[in-house]
Amino acid sequence: MRYSALAIMRQVLQGHRGWTPAWRDPEPQSSYDFIVIGGGGHGLATAYYLAKEHNAAKVAVLEKGWIGGGNVGRNTTIIRANYLLDGNQPFYELSLKLWENLEQDLNYNAMVSQRGILNLCHTDAQRDAYRRRGNAMMFTGSGAELLDAEGVRAMYPFLNFDDARFPIKGGLLHRRGGTARHDGVAWGYARAADQRGVDIIQNCEVTGFRIENGKLLGVETTRGYIGAKKVGVAVAGSSGRVMAQAGMRLPIESHVLQAFVTEGLKPVLDGVITYGAGHFYVSQSDKGGLVFGGDIDGYNTYAQRGNLPVVEDVAEGGMSLMPMIGRARLLRMWGGVMDMSMDGSPFIDHTGIEGLYFNGGWCYGGFKATPASGFCFAHLMATDRPHDVASAYRLDRFRTGQMIDEKGVGAQPNLH
Numbered sequence: 025m026r027y028s029a030l031a032i033m034r035q036v037l038q039g040h041r042g043w044t045p046a047w048r049d050p051e052p053q054s055s056y057d058f059i060v061i062g063g064g065g066h067g068l069a070t071a072y073y074l075a076k077e078h079n080a081a082k083v084a085v086l087e088k089g090w091i092g093g094g095n096v097g098r099n100t101t102i103i104r105a106n107y108l109l110d111g112n113q114p115f116y117e118l119s120l121k122l123w124e125n126l127e128q129d130l131n132y133n134a135m136v137s138q139r140g141i142l143n144l145c146h147t148d149a150q151r152d153a154y155r156r157r158g159n160a161m162m163f164t165g166s167g168a169e170l171l172d173a174e175g176v177r178a179m180y181p182f183l184n185f186d187d188a189r190f191p192i193k194g195g196l197l198h199r200r201g202g203t204a205r206h207d208g209v210a211w212g213y214a215r216a217a218d219q220r221g222v223d224i225i226q227n228c229e230v231t232g233f234r235i236e237n238g239k240l241l242g243v244e245t246t247r248g249y250i251g252a253k254k255v256g257v258a259v260a261g262s263s264g265r266v267m268a269q270a271g272m273r274l275p276i277e278s279h280v281l282q283a284f285v286t287e288g289l290k291p292v293l294d295g296v297i298t299y300g301a302g303h304f305y306v307s308q309s310d311k312g313g314l315v316f317g318g319d320i321d322g323y324n325t326y327a328q329r330g331n332l333p334v335v336e337d338v339a340e341g342g343m344s345l346m347p348m349i350g351r352a353r354l355l356r357m358w359g360g361v362m363d364m365s366m367d368g369s370p371f372i373d374h375t376g377i378e379g380l381y382f383n384g385g386w387c388y389g390g391f392k393a394t395p396a397s398g399f400c401f402a403h404l405m406a407t408d409r410p411h412d413v414a415s416a417y418r419l420d421r422f423r424t425g426q427m428i429d430e431k432g433v434g435a436q437p438n439l440h
């Protein structure tokens with residue numbers, strides 16, 4: 025069924041009784057050409073682009089829970105291409121281009137909204153760094169504008185400009201960045217992949233890999249053994265646990281990240297703002313809630329809930345940036361498990377086991393990467409060659425000293 029204004033009108037006349045499920049609920053087949061483990065944004069996008077770009081016929085996504093239950097449905101929805109390093113920025117620009125046409129491509133309203141992102145700076149050195157970053161963004165066509173304090177004040181007069189320690193000196197504006205409805209992205213990819221024949225199998229946890237003589241034969245699951253020519257792992261926060269089943273140890277730690285939403289307010293914030301003196305980012309949802317977050321919790325965990333010191337830290341960041349936030353009541357908060365890599369950049373690579381591929385290490389920035397990650401992972405799985413814009417995302421980069429340390433903070437996951 026194609027979604028359109030006409031389809032809605034037809035359904036109105038039928039009392040909305042004619043809508044069909046957005047995707048099928050198939051039984052797993054005994055074998056597939058391609059299996060993607062993880063029905064988050066990255067896994068679903070991979071399956072979709074395998075079918076669409078590479079005409080792959082027998083593709084399955086195996087998801088241990090339900091579609092949208094992982095980080096794809098837990099994030100603060102920010103999409104952007106404002107990176108500095110060569111290994112990263114072209115990849116995120118490809119992602120942004122795919123976002124810009126995503127809804128037409130999927131025939132699904134994912135509420136992609138290019139409302140702009142403003143990174144605030146509070147010192148002269150920070151402004152210099154943003155100038156450099158803005159140039160890198162302009163080289164790849166992502167667009168960037170450097171604003172002075174008056175430029176920022178014209179957009180957001182309610183910010184705390186004259187803080188004694190962290191006055192706002194300006195900001196880097198990325199107009200093409202913005203937000204998208206997070207779980208809508210998962211549903212859109214799931215529906216579009218299903219329409220191209222991909223089997224999306226929920227409640228199917230992968231519990232092991234069958235590997236013989238360095239070659240992958242298939243996967244053990246809670247619904248039985250399934251054979252596969254090629255398997256791609258895209259399980260985000262569970263990367264360490266799943267790859268351990270194949271005998272691999274990854275340069276990844278799992279940490280929880282929390283998100284917060286206030287009660288609905290009148291429109292006050294039409295873009296996304298990030299605070300440059302602490303870790304705090306905020307936007308306003310179409311329902312009116314202020315959606316915000318900050319740092320990861322400092323310890324390793326697989327629990328999808330956070331602790332109070334980080335709540336306090338995020339609240340402090342919000343108060344020092346926009347004191348009026350103190351009047352809003354917090355409505356909801358939740359956590360998701362992040363796959364924090366040691367240099368803050370991801371992996372899209374072979375594993376060294378024939379037929380097994382790995383996608384992960386997205387840290388807390390993987391939502392915006394979803395389209396390009398799926399596109400490039402599908403390219404790698406189908407052709408056995410890395411896509412040009414993802415060629416730096418190698419698993420051996422720590423051994424070869426070719427880290428992609430975007431923040432320049434070293435091997436310290438909680439600082440990325």
Ligand SMILES: Cc1cc2nc3c(=O)[nH]c(=O)nc-3n(C[C@H](O)[C@H](O)[C@H](O)COP(=O)(O)OP(=O)(O)OC[C@H]3O[C@@H](n4cnc5c(N)ncnc54)[C@H](O)[C@@H]3O)c2cc1C
Pocket residue numbers: 061062063064065066067086087088089090092093094095096097098099100101102103228229230231258259260261262266281282283317358359360361362386387388389390391392393
């Ligand atoms: C609070 C929060 C805020 C964030 N904010 C942003 C943001 O503003 N912008 C941004 O770009 N990024 C953000 N992120 C990061 C982003 O959400 C993630 O990097 C990204 O969603 C991870 O990829 P995914 O969607 O594929 O993950 P997931 O949705 O977590 O998908 C992985 C799936 O694998 C499944 N799985 C695990 N183990 C198995 C198994 N053994 N067998 C089968 N299936 C398995 C899981 O059930 C899960 O559904 C945020 C994350 C959080 C938690």
